Structure formats: structure tokens, C-alpha cells
Amino acid sequence: EAGVTQFPSHSVIEKGQTVTLRCDPISGHDNLYWYRRVMGKEIKFLLHFVKESKQDESGMPNNRFLAERTGGTYSTLKVQPAELEDSGVYFCASSQTSRGPQETQYFGPGTRLLVL
Amino acid sequence: AQSVTQLDSQVPVFEEAPVELRCNYSSSVSVYLFWYVQYPNQGLQLLLKYLSGSTLVKGINGFEAEFNKSQTSFHLRKPSVHISDTAEYFCAVSRSNDYKLSFGAGTTVTVRA
Numbered sequence: 001e002a003g004v005t006q007f008p009s010h011s012v013i014e015k016g017q018t019v020t021l022r023c024d025p026i027s028g029h030d031n032l033y034w035y036r037r038v039m040g041k042e043i044k045f046l047l048h049f050v051k052e053s054k055q056d057e058s059g060m061p062n063n064r065f066l067a068e069r070t071g072g073t074y075s076t077l078k079v080q081p082a083e084l085e086d087s088g089v090y091f092c093a094s095s096q097t098s099r100g101p102q103e104t105q106y107f108g109p110g111t112r113l114l115v116l
Numbered sequence: 117a118q119s120v121t122q123l124d125s126q127v128p129v130f131e132e133a134p135v136e137l138r139c140n141y142s143s144s145v146s147v148y149l150f151w152y153v154q155y156p157n158q159g160l161q162l163l164l165k166y167l168s169g170s171t172l173v174k175g176i177n178g179f180e181a182e183f184n185k186s187q188t189s190f191h192l193r194k195p196s197v198h199i200s201d202t203a204e205y206f207c208a209v210s211r212s213n214d215y216k217l218s219f220g221a222g223t224t225v226t227v228r229a
Contacts, residue, residue, distance in 0.1 A: 003159070033215070035217075040221075040222075042222075043208075043217075043219040044219070045216040048215050055215070056215065058216075059216070091159065091160065093160075095215075100215070101213065101214060101215050104165065105162075105217065107152070107159040107160035108159050109158055109159040110159060
């Protein structure tokens with residue numbers, strides 16, 4: 001069974017440009033999460049989808065970040081325009097629904113974003 | 117909101133020696149507790165989790181952790197480490213009615229021969 005996949009693995013862009021990150025969750029997982037780790041600090045929650053709906057977006061830093069999950073399968077996270085402080089590793093995770101928060105979140109390898 | 121403190125950022129250890137990684141959390145409500153490991157160039161992998169019941173939790177690769185409610189701790193241990201245990205380890209907490217995980221800053225374990 002394929003795990004959570006993320007694309008690209010690395011991205012280097014200039015300040016002011018746009019970047020779109022993609023996450024493909026484990027097949028059948030309705031829950032999809034985005035997290036971010038900036039400059040060796042803690043991994044921080046960004047948002048949580050249940051199928052195509054945003055369940056919790058309390059961690060989104062500002063309106064330059066837009067997450068979508070059309071059709072309830074893969075998700076994209078767009079940063080527009082990117083700023084220097086957006087550099088970091090963006091992780092996606094997915095989980096099943098049956099036992100709610102008790103379910104294990106399975107993480108992808110992350111996308112390393114560097115904004116110059 | 118809950119917070120997670122991993123007391124050691126770097127832990128060097130010799131092969132076959134024991135290791136303990138410390139994790140403390142603060143929360144006013146019931147929580148679930150997790151330890152994840154990130155090997156170089158890989159994603160986070162769950163080592164073990166505490167949901168309820170026995171406070172001693174056994175995980176993969178010979179790791180175990182003990183939940184101590186009075187001390188709000190969830191320390192991770194392994195009696196004998198291998199070179200392959202070199203990785204970064206993250207403690208995480210979620211409220212029992214909430215999906216989002218709060219992570220500690222991570223502990224890098226380096227195992228030397």
C-alpha cells in the first residue's frame with residue numbers, strides 16, 4: 001500500500017513568487033492534514049480536511065496560504081506571494097475516520113521550501 | 117492549548133547503550149500522546165502512542181514509553197540502541213476530542229559505534 005506522497009520534494013523560489021505543494025493521502029483516508037516546520041522549530045499544525053471540507057484551519061498563518069482538496073482526494077497548498085519566512089518543511093499527513101482522533105496520522109516525506 | 121517540551125535537543129549515545137528521551141506536556145484536559153521518529157530523508161513514522169489504559173506503552177523497534185499523569189510526562193526509552201536508531205524523535209500531544217497534533221521541538225539522537 002502506498003504511503004502519503006508529496007510533490008515536489010524540494011522547491012526554491014524567489015520572494016513574491018507563487019508555489020503550489022501537492023499531497024496525495026493514503027487511499028481511503030478521509031482526514032488530511034498540513035503541518036509546517038520552520039527553521040528547526042516545532043512542527044506546527046496548519047489545517048485539517050475531512051474529505052473536501054476544511055474542518056479546522058486555525059493554524060493557517062495568513063491569507064497568502066490557500067489549501068484545497070477538490071473531490072476529497074489529493075490536496076494542494078498554495079503560497080502566494082511567498083515571503084522569506086515561509087521557508088521550511090511542509091508535511092502532509094492522513095488518517096482514517098473510524099476512531100476519530102485516536103487514529104494514527106501517517107506522514108509524507110515533506111516538501112522543503114526555500115524562499116530567497 | 118497544550119504545549120510540549122522536549123528537554124534535550126541533542127542526545128549522543130554509544131551503540132548498545134540505553135537511551136531515554138524526555139517529554140513533558142501541559143494541558144488542562146485529557147490528552148493522547150505520541151512519539152514519532154524521522155529518519156534521514158524520510159517522513160515521520162509513528163513509534164508508539166498512548167490513548168488510555170496501561171501507562172507503559174510498547175512500540176516498534178524496541179522502544180517503550182511511560183505515561184505519568186501526575187508529572188505530565190511521556191518519556192521514551194530503549195534499553196539498547198543500534199546505529200540505525202540515529203534519527204530525530206518528536207513527542208506530540210493531542211486533546212482527546214481534537215485531531216491536531218502539537219509537537220515538541222524534536223530530539224536528535226546520534227548513535228556512535
